[in-house]
Amino acid sequence: MMRAKAWLVSAVFVFVLILAGCAIWEELVPPDTAPAVQATVGELEIAIRLTWSPVERAETYSVFRAEDEGGPYTYIGETPYTTYRDEVSMENTGRWYWYKVRACNASGCGPESAPVQGYAGKPPEPPANVEASDGTYADKILVTWDPVPGATQYEILRDRTPGGGFNPIATVSTLQYEDTNVQPGLIYQYKVIAHNDYGFTLPSKGDPGCVYPCPVP
16 A cells, blocks of 8 residues: 555656656747738838737747848847837838847747838828819820829829729829820810839829810710
8 A cells, every 4th residue: 555655656746747847848948930920011100010929938029120021130129029119210211121020038039930021101192183184285185283292103094984993094203194195075084193112192083184175064
């Protein structure tokens, strides 16, 4: 009976040691999973917010940034949370940055996440005051609009009806467009989209135009 009790105590003691050893082993092993990272695109005025999924055994997360997807990536900070806010200067709003994140603990860091891109700065407003000439010219319709800060090009859209699909017909870097592919007696609807290297605005409000003589409403 005494031997049975001694064996039971020994078995329990060994089991406890195994559990303790497993816990110690887990503490000694770096995370083996890469975080799934997301970055905001134009949601914040002068910052890019990174978020990611929690990683098992992670105590902190190291954040890296690059100006190109291929790198090089530079360490910019560390956090115990699953989010990080990267502040950028006003002159760098609208500029793409690439990010990677690694989960770390006292034993080391796990694999890098897949690169994600984001930028700070809200998208510009659509072009305002789009106007198409109404019978001013016999061979063209002149479309004009106000400048959009930060825009490098403007895409002109056209359709025959206000609720149409508005297909693109030209891209220019000026603040006007002469549409010569038009016929007398027809009304054409125009919208304009502004864009730069980082994205597009929504289409502007539409405006009708025609060549002389314009049809009677």
